[in-house]
Amino acid sequence: MAKLTIEDLKKIKEKAKKSTSLRDGEATVKITVHMGTCGIAAGAREVMDALLEELTESGRDDIRVVNSGCAGMCSSEPNVTVEMMGQDPVIYQHMDRNKMRQVFKRHIMHGEVQTDFALARMP
Amino acid sequence: MSTYRTEIMLCGGTGCRASGSEEVKEALKAELERHGLNREIRVIETGCNGFCAQGPVAIVQPEGIFYEKLKAKDIPYLVEEHFLKGRPVKKFFHKDQASAETIPVMGDIPFYSRQQLIVLKNRGAIDPEQIDEYIAGDGYMGAGKALLEMTPEEIIEEVKKSGLRGRGGAGFPTGMKWDFAHKAAGDTKFVLCNADEGDPGAFMDRSVLEADPHAVLEGMIIAAKAVGARQGYIYCRAEYPLALRRLDIAISQAREYGLLGEDILGSGFDFDLEVYRGAGAFVCGEETALMHSIEGKRGMPRPRPPFPANQGLWKKPTVLNNVETYANVAQIITNGGDWYASIGTEGSKGTKVFALTGAVRNIGLVEVPMGTSLREIIFEVGGGIPKKRKFKAVQLGGPSGGCVPMSHIDTPVDYESIAKVGAIMGSGGMIVMDDRTCMVDMARFFMDFIQDESCGKCTPCREGTKRMLEILNKITSGQGEQGDIELLEELSDMIQDSALCGLGQTGPNPVLSTLQYFRDEYEAHVFEKRCPAKRCAELLDFVVDPERCKSCGLCFKNCPAGAIQWKKKEPAVIDKSKCIKCMSCIVNCPFDAID
Numbered sequence: 001m002a003k004l005t006i007e008d009l010k011k012i013k014e015k016a017k018k019s020t021s022l023r024d025g026e027a028t029v030k031i032t033v034h035m036g037t038c039g040i041a042a043g044a045r046e047v048m049d050a051l052l053e054e055l056t057e058s059g060r061d062d063i064r065v066v067n068s069g070c071a072g073m074c075s076s077e078p079n080v081t082v083e084m085m086g087q088d089p090v091i092y093q094h095m096d097r098n099k100m101r102q103v104f105k106r107h108i109m110h111g112e113v114q115t116d117f118a119l120a121r122m123p
Numbered sequence: 124m125s126t127y128r129t130e131i132m133l134c135g136g137t138g139c140r141a142s143g144s145e146e147v148k149e150a151l152k153a154e155l156e157r158h159g160l161n162r163e164i165r166v167i168e169t170g171c172n173g174f175c176a177q178g179p180v181a182i183v184q185p186e187g188i189f190y191e192k193l194k195a196k197d198i199p200y201l202v203e204e205h206f207l208k209g210r211p212v213k214k215f216f217h218k219d220q221a222s223a224e225t226i227p228v229m230g231d232i233p234f235y236s237r238q239q240l241i242v243l244k245n246r247g248a249i250d251p252e253q254i255d256e257y258i259a260g261d262g263y264m265g266a267g268k269a270l271l272e273m274t275p276e277e278i279i280e281e282v283k284k285s286g287l288r289g290r291g292g293a294g295f296p297t298g299m300k301w302d303f304a305h306k307a308a309g310d311t312k313f314v315l316c317n318a319d320e321g322d323p324g325a326f327m328d329r330s331v332l333e334a335d336p337h338a339v340l341e342g343m344i345i346a347a348k349a350v351g352a353r354q355g356y357i358y359c360r361a362e363y364p365l366a367l368r369r370l371d372i373a374i375s376q377a378r379e380y381g382l383l384g385e386d387i388l389g390s391g392f393d394f395d396l397e398v399y400r401g402a403g404a405f406v407c408g409e410e411t412a413l414m415h416s417i418e419g420k421r422g423m424p425r426p427r428p429p430f431p432a433n434q435g436l437w438k439k440p441t442v443l444n445n446v447e448t449y450a451n452v453a454q455i456i457t458n459g460g461d462w463y464a465s466i467g468t469e470g471s472k473g474t475k476v477f478a479l480t481g482a483v484r485n486i487g488l489v490e491v492p493m494g495t496s497l498r499e500i501i502f503e504v505g506g507g508i509p510k511k512r513k514f515k516a517v518q519l520g521g522p523s524g525g526c527v528p529m530s531h532i533d534t535p536v537d538y539e540s541i542a543k544v545g546a547i548m549g550s551g552g553m554i555v556m557d558d559r560t561c562m563v564d565m566a567r568f569f570m571d572f573i574q575d576e577s578c579g580k581c582t583p584c585r586e587g588t589k590r591m592l593e594i595l596n597k598i599t600s601g602q603g604e605q606g607d608i609e610l611l612e613e614l615s616d617m618i619q620d621s622a623l624c625g626l627g628q629t630g631p632n633p634v635l636s637t638l639q640y641f642r643d644e645y646e647a648h649v650f651e652k653r654c655p656a657k658r659c660a661e662l663l664d665f666v667v668d669p670e671r672c673k674s675c676g677l678c679f680k681n682c683p684a685g686a687i688q689w690k691k692k693e694p695a696v697i698d699k700s701k702c703i704k705c706m707s708c709i710v711n712c713p714f715d716a717i718d
Contacts, residue, residue, distance in 0.1 A: 003381025005389050006267045009258060016259035022130050023184045023248050035209050052163050056126040064185045065128035065163075067209035 021061040029063040029108055032081040036070025042077035043096065050097040051080075054104040063108065076119070082107060091119040129164040129206065132182040132247050136171025136333045137365050138326070139178035143194065144168075147179050150198035158207050170334020170369070172247040173488035174234060175326075177217065182229055182247055189229035190215040220484040221506050234485040237504045239466070241474050242450040243490045245335040251369050254376040257337040263382055265453030269345045270390035273456075275305055278349040282452065284460030286472030291317055291408075291445030292520065292550045293625075294471075294538045297452075300442060303432035304350045307440035312352040314343050314394075315436065315443040317413060318359035318366070321405035322521030323572060325552040327476040328446035330488050332359065332366035335450070336373035340396065342449030344387065345456055347394040350442050355394065358413050360401035370398050405522075405576035409624050410435075410443045412578065423578045424624035445550065447476055467493035471537035475548070481518075481555035484509045489553075494535045497527060501555055512557035515656075516640065520549025522569040523629030525636025526562065545636050547629075559710075561658035562641040563648055566633045567595035573630040584627030587618040591634065600661040603649030612638065657718070660704040664718050669694040671716035678708035678717065 004012075033051065035044045048067065055063060071079060076093035080100065083089040090113055092103055099117055106112045133139075133148055148166060155161045172180050177191040188211050193201070197215065204210045216225040217232050226232050240246070249256040257263070269278050283298030304312060316339060320328040331339065343355050359367055374396055377383045385393045399417050406412045407422035414436045416422040435441025451473060455463045464472045471493040477500065479489050484506030491500060497517060501507070508514050516526040525546035527534060534540050541548050556565065570592045579585045591614050594607050615631035622628045638645060647653045654662040667678070672694035679689035686701035687708060697708065697717070709717045 003384075003386065003389070006271060009263055009267060009388070012255055012258050013261070013264075016255040019127075020249065020256055020259050022127065023132070027185065032209075035207065037208070040208070048163070052126055052128060055128075066186065067128075067207070069208050069210040 018059075018061040022064070027062050027064045028085040029060075030083045031063065031065050031108070032083075033065065033067050034069070034071050034077065034079045034081070035067040036074075036077075038070050038074035039077045039079065044078040046097050047078045047080065047095045047100045050100040051104060054101055058104075058109065073119070079119075084108070084111075092117045093119050127163055127165050130184045131164065131166045132169050132184060133166055134170075134172045134178060134180045134247060135168035135365075136175070136178075136330060137363070138171060138175030139180060140365070142178040142192075144179035146195035147181075147193045147198060150195040151202065154199050154202040155206065158202060160202070160206055164206055167250045168252075169247045169249060170251045170332075171326075171330035171488065172334075173238075173243065173330065173490075174485070175488070176486035180247075183211075186211070187228050187230055189217050189227070189232060189235075191217050219506070220509060234487065234489075234504055234506065237499070238490050239474055239492050240490050241454060241463075241466075242331060242338075242447055242476050243334070243488065244454075245338065246330065247334070249335070251334055251336055252372050252376075254337060254373065254380065257335070261457060262337055262453075263341055265456035266341045266344045266382065267388050269348050269456050270388055270392050273348075275349045275351065278345060278456065279305060281456060281460040282349070285451075285455045285463035286460075286467070287448065287451055287455060287463065288471065288538065289445060290447035290451075290475065290550065292523065292547065294548060297444060297448055300432060300444070301346060301349045303430070304352075304440045304442045307433045309440055310351075311354075311439045312350055313436045313439055313441040314347045314350060314352045314355040315413070315417075315441060316343055316355070316357040316359075316446060316449055317408060317410070317443055318357055318363075318446050319401050319405075319408035319413065320360060320363075320446075320550070321408040321576070322523075322550055322552045323569075324480050324554050325478050325521060325550050327478050327488060327551045329363050329366055331446050331450050331476075332363065333369055336366075336369045337377065338450040338453060339370075339446055340373060340377055340383070342444075342452035343396060344383070344394055345452050346442055346444065346449070348392055350440070352442070353393050353395070355396040356417055356436075357396060357398045358401060358407070358417060359398055360407075361403060362401070367398060367400065374398065404578070405572070406578045406624070406626050409626055412624070413443065414441065421578075423580045424626075426623060447551070468535065468537045470539050475536065475551060477536075477551045477553045479505050479553050479555070481553075482508055482512065482514075482557035482560070483555040491536070493537045496533050496535050498532045500536065500553070501532070505555065508555070508557050510557075512559060515556045515558050515560055516562065518546075518554040518556065518565065518633070519552070520547040520632075521552040522572050523547060523625065523632055524549045524552070525632050526556070526565070526640060528640045530640075545639050547632070559656055559658065561599075561654055561656040562637040562644050563595065563654075564599055564656075564658050566637045567592070567599055569633040570595055570630070573626065576626065577630075578626075581621075581623035581627060583618045583621040584623070584630065587614050587622075588627065588630050590614060591618075591631065595634070598645065598648045599654075599659045601648075601652050601659075603645075603652075605649070607649055608638070608642075608645050657709055657715075658706075660706055663704070663709070665697050665699060665702050665704065665708070666718055667695045667697055668716050668718060671714050673714050673716070675713065677711045677713065681707040681711045683707060 689695040
């Protein structure tokens with residue numbers, strides 16, 4: 001490996017910061033994929049996979065993806081809750097791979113809530 | 124590159140390994156793979172997190188959920204519940220011992236939230252075997268600034284401004300030490316790191332080396348530039364195999380990046396490091412003995428002057444600093460000496476890392492600003508004394524230190540204030556004692572250690588501590604005589620004045636300190652043949668007091684010799700002919716009913 005200069009060091013720092021960003025607690029978006037037994041049975045796994053693929057492609061390091069248990073609305077699973085800083089949370093229902101990609105590209109990247117899939121805004 | 128949504132920061136420090144973190148790691152990896160989660164969740168083995176008594180510990184990011192006391196057999200359930208279904212498992216949350224409430228998020232746990240991390244900034248947060256993760260947190264930026272933008276005089280000035288004092292125990296101003304070595308004549312100079320950490324109960328340096336070895340390397344590079352050295356050695360005790368391994372990996376990764384070697388970062392400055400495995404003796408932590416050890420000789424100290432800054436390793440100007448001292452340096456250069464000086468007290472700047480152990484609820488590694496009171500460290504960060512016992516004293520500074528009783532519990536922790544009450548800050552060992560600790564026995568324990576570790580070169584230490592130990596053994600076995608205590612005092616003064624090195628000079632400290640505050644305990648042992656703390660087996664009768672005995676049967680259940688007769692609802696009776704004086708009954712009796 002070639003000897004580094006200060007510039008190289010800074011580049012490594014930027015790249016490494018992205019992969020360790022989960023630990024420093026700074027995020028602007030949190031996406032929760034509900035994966036209780038009902039969610040998993042209804043296909044939440046596929047939704048999660050699609051979401052993670054979109055996330056990787058976008059290269060963003062300020063988005064957190066967490067899973068959680070059942071929210072109680074089992075009949076509308078798979079459900080996904082999107083919380084963006086400064087906005088009300090939005091619950092999306094009956095999600096699948098395609099809808100997840102759409103929500104990511106339009107809502108998370110461009111701020112347009114996809115009201116067709118949304119349940120309601122949680123107060 | 125797939126994106127991970129969750130990272131499990133599993134502690135792989137020596138403490139947690141001893142509790143089984145390796146098995147937990149294997150189980151986690153296997154279960155995550157079994158559920159197909161291993162492309163979105165990764166397990167990172169970090170260095171010591173500091174909460175060693177609760178190990179194995181893991182922190183789940185980004186939620187910051189803290190799990191303690193994990194076992195391999197619990198992992199399948201944990202993975203299914205938390206990582207598959209998203210329900211963190213309460214059973215493994217931290218349980219506050221005082222309030223009995225569970226606290227899921229690490230930032231809310233008092234042990235952690237009350238600490239201020241500078242030296243330990245990266246603990247539990249990075250993989251210490253990946254240099255890139257160190258760089259992510261501004262790693263090697265300090266070295267870059269020092270090598271490319273600063274002169275040696277400027278570096279020394281910054282360190283002087285910071286007020287950093289040696290963290291190995293003596294507290295000598297680091298900037299001043301570097302200045303002496305910088306001004307010393309000669310082209311060959313050395314920078315050494317003391318990672319021998321011989322104090323019983325101390326593990327601050329171990330944790331830094333296991334969790335963040337690059338911090339030490341970077342500090343040494345900066346010191347080398349300040350002083351004009353081209354070669355460095357890290358003297359690390361051989362009893363720390365994990366620290367040695369992490370150091371080797373860190374050094375080879377740094378060399379690969381050209382951060383050690385010739386022309387570092389294109390600055391024209393050359394510096395390289397080697398690790399020297401310790402020779403297995405406490406005295407090798409003494410600076411001149413350490414240097415003799417590196418030179419291949421038996422670790423024995425020599426008189427000073429000449430001081431190492433002028434004539435040290437192979438008679439060349441040498442700077443020797445402790446692991447913790449170096450771990451502060453890079454941040455002082457990046458953030459400025461004034462930033463460091465804004466923390467702490469007038470005479471003692473910055474933070475200090477303590478290894479808090481003994482009769483305290485939250486046993487582990489604690490970093491707090493200088494000036495924090497002992498009370499806060501022991502009762503708020505440490506969670507107070509368990510088992511409803513009372514605080515008696517806290518031992519600071521290991522075998523060179525002294526004890527501080529309740530009457531001085533509000534003493535702020537800084538070099539001057541601690542010295543005023545008869546103890547020393549030391550390297551950071553902090554052993555809390557409750558009312559079941561015998562202070563005479565404690566002094567005897569440290570004197571035994573000193574005698575064992577005395578190199579034998581000078582008579583005061585070799586012969587003097589031997590006689591002191593003899594007297595202490597006499598006293599704790601019920602054979603103390605009139606005059607013994609005075610003889611201990613006389614010997615102590617003489618050894619302090621005439622021993623060749625710090626080991627001997629400070630060896631009598633625990634005795635003097637316990638005599639200062641607990642003379643009555645010594646007198647009870649000598650004149651009444653009684654041990655007030657009920658710890659010295661020879662001074663105990665091993666008789667159950669039927670009035671105090673509540674017939675709980677715990678003594679009976681714990682006696683390894685079958686010497687106790689007990690029936691339900693009747694007081695226990697000890698058969699002296701079978702009793703081996705192992706103390707199990709006394710230690711386990713919740714009603715203090717055995718004398």
